[in-house]
Amino acid sequence: MLHIIDIVQNSVRAEAKTIQLIIKEDLQLDRLSITVQDNGIGMNEQMIARVVDPFTTTRTTRKVGLGIPLLKAAAEMCNGSLEIVSAPGQGTRLTAEFQRSHIDRMPLGDVAGTVLTFLVTYLDIHWLFHYKVAGREFIFDDEPIKQELEGIPLTEPTILAFLREQLEEGIKEVGSRE
């Protein structure tokens, strides 16, 4: 999940208004994919090449982090790959795919906790979380919740507990039962 936090930060920096996090597990094909899709400012081809491989590409003044190259390396180590689809003004979709059972694949860890921290600490962003496992799907959309709350902070203790429970239960329900 550490990679995901880094990738999501990129979307935040790209001034995204909506960020979707999609985790898919295909048990038959033994694949696991993580997608972060945003409607931020997007990147041109040069910029994509640079964020994927900051050391071999021409240096320019714009700062790029190591979040994406590290995720790419992690995916490739697990018979997977990393793909970025983006264009200026069109937002960005980044997908990292892994062999699910690969011994080096890092466990997803505390997904509910990670999603929760995004929701409550970036209040101006509309968050969507999809978790798909073997045909079952859990979708969490924070918009109806924020509308209902009418400005009451998501960090109110009872609301935090509510959100945590919603996420944990949803993830557990569709999660793989092995």
Next chain:
Amino acid sequence: MAIKSLDELRKLKEQALKRRETTQSTGRVQVIVPMGTPGIAAGARETLKAILESIETENLSDVIVRQTGNSGLDEWEPIVQVMVGDQPKVTYGKVSAERAKRIMKEHVIGEKIVAELVVPQ
């Protein structure tokens, strides 16, 4: 989301509104955790989680938690900044989950700065 959960949410909202009316709020508290790559590498994620847990276990109202990018204070990561009401912002360094809970107790609840954890200027 299921209708049942929305009903539940509505109840929580009413409770929160009532609570806001009855308690004298000392002014909004803001807690900021920089979550750039250096922060994350130093464990800022656990720090942030501890802060949210603290809000639940200590039942703290009126606390806003935000994350930001790099703090520029890499060697002091994880950093936590606390602002209580109109008091100046206090920057804490090397804030482990354990220390974050202490800051929540002593500074956010007790309104007393934890001097030994403050990053020297």
